[in-house]
Amino acid sequence: SQQGEEDPQALSIQEGENATMNCSYKTSINNLQWYRQNSGRGLVHLILIRSNEREKHSGRLRVTLDTSKKSSSLLITASRAADTASYFCATDSSGNTPLVFGKGTRLSVIA
Protein backbone atom coordinates (compact mmCIF):
# COMPACT_ATOMS: atom_id res chain seq x y z
CA SER A 1 0.00 0.00 0.00
CA GLN A 2 1.13 3.58 -0.55
CA GLN A 3 3.12 5.00 2.31
CA GLY A 4 3.32 8.60 1.19
CA GLU A 5 0.49 10.74 -0.07
CA GLU A 6 1.32 13.99 -1.80
CA ASP A 7 -0.85 17.05 -1.66
CA PRO A 8 -2.01 18.70 -3.82
CA GLN A 9 -2.39 16.25 -6.69
CA ALA A 10 -1.82 19.08 -9.15
CA LEU A 11 -0.46 22.60 -8.82
CA SER A 12 -0.24 25.38 -11.38
CA ILE A 13 1.79 28.53 -10.72
CA GLN A 14 3.40 31.41 -12.55
CA GLU A 15 7.11 31.49 -13.24
CA GLY A 16 8.94 33.17 -10.37
CA GLU A 17 6.46 32.07 -7.73
CA ASN A 18 7.24 29.52 -5.04
CA ALA A 19 5.78 26.02 -5.19
CA THR A 20 5.02 24.02 -2.10
CA MET A 21 4.15 20.34 -2.12
CA ASN A 22 3.30 18.24 0.88
CA CYS A 23 3.75 14.58 1.70
CA SER A 24 2.13 12.64 4.51
CA TYR A 25 3.10 9.11 5.47
CA LYS A 26 1.72 6.46 7.76
CA THR A 27 4.48 4.61 9.58
CA SER A 28 7.85 5.44 11.11
CA ILE A 29 10.57 6.20 8.61
CA ASN A 30 14.32 6.03 8.36
CA ASN A 31 14.53 8.80 5.80
CA LEU A 32 12.34 10.61 3.29
CA GLN A 33 13.36 11.45 -0.25
CA TRP A 34 11.93 13.61 -3.02
CA TYR A 35 12.13 12.76 -6.70
CA ARG A 36 11.20 14.59 -9.89
CA GLN A 37 9.83 12.99 -13.03
CA ASN A 38 9.65 14.79 -16.33
CA SER A 39 7.02 13.54 -18.72
CA GLY A 40 7.94 10.17 -20.21
CA ARG A 41 11.17 9.89 -18.27
CA GLY A 42 12.52 8.07 -15.24
CA LEU A 43 12.57 9.59 -11.78
CA VAL A 44 15.48 11.74 -10.67
CA HIS A 45 16.57 11.98 -7.05
CA LEU A 46 16.36 15.54 -5.69
CA ILE A 47 17.00 15.54 -1.97
CA LEU A 48 16.97 13.33 1.11
CA ILE A 49 16.13 14.21 4.69
CA ARG A 50 16.80 11.86 7.57
CA SER A 51 14.30 11.19 10.33
CA ASN A 52 16.44 13.12 12.85
CA GLU A 53 16.61 16.21 10.62
CA ARG A 54 14.01 18.95 10.47
CA GLU A 55 15.07 20.99 7.45
CA LYS A 56 17.41 20.67 4.52
CA HIS A 57 18.34 22.91 1.62
CA SER A 58 19.72 22.23 -1.82
CA GLY A 59 19.87 25.12 -4.26
CA ARG A 60 16.29 26.34 -4.76
CA LEU A 61 14.88 23.35 -2.86
CA ARG A 62 13.92 23.37 0.77
CA VAL A 63 12.60 20.27 2.50
CA THR A 64 11.10 20.10 5.95
CA LEU A 65 10.20 17.06 7.98
CA ASP A 66 7.87 16.84 10.95
CA THR A 67 7.99 13.31 12.30
CA SER A 68 5.38 14.07 14.97
CA LYS A 69 2.88 14.84 12.21
CA LYS A 70 4.36 12.29 9.80
CA SER A 71 4.62 14.91 7.10
CA SER A 72 7.14 16.62 4.86
CA SER A 73 7.05 19.56 2.53
CA LEU A 74 9.07 20.41 -0.55
CA LEU A 75 9.44 24.09 -1.41
CA ILE A 76 10.78 25.16 -4.79
CA THR A 77 11.64 28.84 -4.75
CA ALA A 78 11.59 31.16 -7.77
CA SER A 79 10.11 28.47 -9.97
CA ARG A 80 11.00 28.17 -13.65
CA ALA A 81 9.18 26.63 -16.59
CA ALA A 82 11.79 23.86 -16.49
CA ASP A 83 10.50 22.86 -13.04
CA THR A 84 7.32 21.59 -14.69
CA ALA A 85 7.23 17.91 -13.72
CA SER A 86 5.71 15.44 -11.29
CA TYR A 87 7.20 15.30 -7.83
CA PHE A 88 7.16 12.23 -5.62
CA CYS A 89 8.04 11.61 -2.02
CA ALA A 90 9.44 8.23 -1.02
CA THR A 91 10.18 6.69 2.33
CA ASP A 92 11.94 3.69 3.76
CA SER A 93 11.43 2.19 7.19
CA SER A 94 15.07 1.20 7.71
CA GLY A 95 18.32 1.07 5.84
CA ASN A 96 18.21 -1.15 2.75
CA THR A 97 14.43 -1.61 2.73
CA PRO A 98 13.00 -0.59 -0.64
CA LEU A 99 11.55 2.86 -1.06
CA VAL A 100 7.79 3.25 -1.02
CA PHE A 101 6.56 6.06 -3.26
CA GLY A 102 3.57 8.33 -3.05
CA LYS A 103 1.29 9.10 -5.99
CA GLY A 104 2.94 12.38 -6.83
CA THR A 105 2.12 16.05 -7.36
CA ARG A 106 1.97 17.39 -10.93
CA LEU A 107 3.51 20.85 -11.02
CA SER A 108 2.94 23.16 -13.96
CA VAL A 109 4.99 26.36 -14.09
CA ILE A 110 3.58 28.81 -16.59
CA ALA A 111 5.97 31.23 -18.25
Add this chain to the structure above:
Amino acid sequence: DAGITQSPRHKVTETGTPVTLRCHQTENHRYMYWYRQDPGHGLRLIHYSYGVKDTDKGEVSDGYSVSRSKTEDFLLTLESATSSQTSVYFCAISDETRQPDYGYTFGSGTRLTVV
Protein backbone atom coordinates in the same frame (compact mmCIF):
# COMPACT_ATOMS: atom_id res chain seq x y z
CA ASP B 1 20.06 7.45 -17.62
CA ALA B 2 23.75 6.99 -17.19
CA GLY B 3 24.72 3.55 -15.94
CA ILE B 4 21.32 1.91 -16.28
CA THR B 5 19.43 0.87 -19.38
CA GLN B 6 16.11 -0.84 -19.89
CA SER B 7 15.05 -2.86 -22.87
CA PRO B 8 12.86 -2.84 -24.76
CA ARG B 9 11.62 0.75 -24.45
CA HIS B 10 8.23 -0.14 -25.88
CA LYS B 11 6.48 -3.45 -26.33
CA VAL B 12 3.04 -4.60 -27.40
CA THR B 13 2.18 -8.17 -26.59
CA GLU B 14 -0.86 -10.41 -26.60
CA THR B 15 -2.72 -11.66 -23.57
CA GLY B 16 -1.36 -14.97 -22.35
CA THR B 17 2.12 -14.63 -23.76
CA PRO B 18 5.24 -14.51 -21.58
CA VAL B 19 7.23 -11.28 -21.64
CA THR B 20 10.68 -10.52 -20.29
CA LEU B 21 11.97 -7.04 -19.58
CA ARG B 22 15.63 -6.42 -19.05
CA CYS B 23 17.45 -4.00 -16.80
CA HIS B 24 21.18 -3.62 -17.28
CA GLN B 25 23.53 -1.58 -15.10
CA THR B 26 27.18 -0.71 -15.43
CA GLU B 27 27.55 0.70 -11.89
CA ASN B 28 28.17 -2.59 -10.07
CA HIS B 29 25.45 -1.69 -7.58
CA ARG B 30 24.18 -4.43 -5.35
CA TYR B 31 20.54 -3.37 -5.18
CA MET B 32 18.16 -3.43 -8.12
CA TYR B 33 14.41 -2.83 -8.18
CA TRP B 34 11.45 -3.19 -10.49
CA TYR B 35 8.53 -0.77 -10.12
CA ARG B 36 5.43 -0.26 -12.19
CA GLN B 37 3.79 3.11 -12.66
CA ASP B 38 0.09 3.50 -13.31
CA PRO B 39 -2.14 6.57 -13.31
CA GLY B 40 -3.57 7.15 -9.87
CA HIS B 41 -1.19 4.69 -8.20
CA GLY B 42 2.22 6.26 -8.45
CA LEU B 43 5.07 3.76 -8.37
CA ARG B 44 4.58 0.35 -6.82
CA LEU B 45 7.33 -2.14 -6.09
CA ILE B 46 7.14 -5.46 -7.92
CA HIS B 47 10.36 -7.24 -6.93
CA TYR B 48 13.82 -6.26 -5.83
CA SER B 49 17.24 -7.83 -5.58
CA TYR B 50 19.96 -7.38 -2.99
CA GLY B 51 22.56 -9.47 -4.76
CA VAL B 52 23.12 -12.18 -7.33
CA LYS B 53 20.39 -14.79 -6.90
CA ASP B 54 18.98 -12.85 -3.93
CA THR B 55 15.53 -11.47 -4.63
CA ASP B 56 12.39 -10.62 -2.72
CA LYS B 57 8.80 -9.74 -3.46
CA GLY B 58 7.29 -6.31 -3.39
CA GLU B 59 3.77 -4.99 -3.03
CA VAL B 60 2.47 -6.16 -6.43
CA SER B 61 4.46 -9.30 -7.24
CA ASP B 62 1.61 -11.60 -8.33
CA GLY B 63 2.04 -12.63 -11.97
CA TYR B 64 5.69 -11.56 -12.06
CA SER B 65 8.98 -13.36 -11.54
CA VAL B 66 12.53 -12.08 -11.56
CA SER B 67 16.01 -13.41 -11.98
CA ARG B 68 19.43 -12.05 -11.30
CA SER B 69 22.23 -14.34 -12.41
CA LYS B 70 24.76 -11.52 -12.82
CA THR B 71 25.30 -8.30 -10.89
CA GLU B 72 24.59 -6.20 -13.95
CA ASP B 73 21.33 -7.76 -15.14
CA PHE B 74 17.91 -7.95 -13.48
CA LEU B 75 15.17 -9.56 -15.54
CA LEU B 76 11.45 -9.17 -14.97
CA THR B 77 9.19 -11.82 -16.48
CA LEU B 78 5.46 -11.63 -16.89
CA GLU B 79 4.64 -15.30 -16.91
CA SER B 80 1.35 -14.95 -18.80
CA ALA B 81 0.63 -11.34 -19.65
CA THR B 82 -2.77 -9.89 -18.79
CA SER B 83 -4.33 -6.54 -19.67
CA SER B 84 -3.95 -5.44 -16.04
CA GLN B 85 -0.19 -5.59 -16.53
CA THR B 86 -0.32 -2.84 -19.14
CA SER B 87 1.89 -0.25 -17.48
CA VAL B 88 5.18 1.59 -17.53
CA TYR B 89 7.89 -0.44 -15.85
CA PHE B 90 10.88 1.21 -14.23
CA CYS B 91 14.08 -0.35 -13.06
CA ALA B 92 16.17 1.36 -10.39
CA ILE B 93 19.53 0.76 -8.77
CA SER B 94 21.10 1.90 -5.53
CA ASP B 95 24.55 1.81 -4.02
CA GLU B 96 24.69 0.45 -0.50
CA THR B 97 28.00 2.17 0.13
CA ARG B 98 26.49 5.61 -0.43
CA GLN B 99 22.82 5.06 0.05
CA PRO B 100 20.63 6.54 0.98
CA ASP B 101 22.36 9.87 0.38
CA TYR B 102 22.26 9.60 -3.38
CA GLY B 103 18.92 7.86 -3.65
CA TYR B 104 17.97 5.58 -6.47
CA THR B 105 18.98 5.92 -10.10
CA PHE B 106 16.14 5.08 -12.44
CA GLY B 107 16.10 3.78 -15.97
CA SER B 108 14.05 5.43 -18.69
CA GLY B 109 11.25 2.89 -18.42
CA THR B 110 9.56 0.28 -20.59
CA ARG B 111 6.06 0.99 -21.81
CA LEU B 112 4.26 -2.34 -22.05
CA THR B 113 0.86 -2.75 -23.65
CA VAL B 114 -0.99 -6.06 -23.36
CA VAL B 115 -3.76 -6.45 -25.94
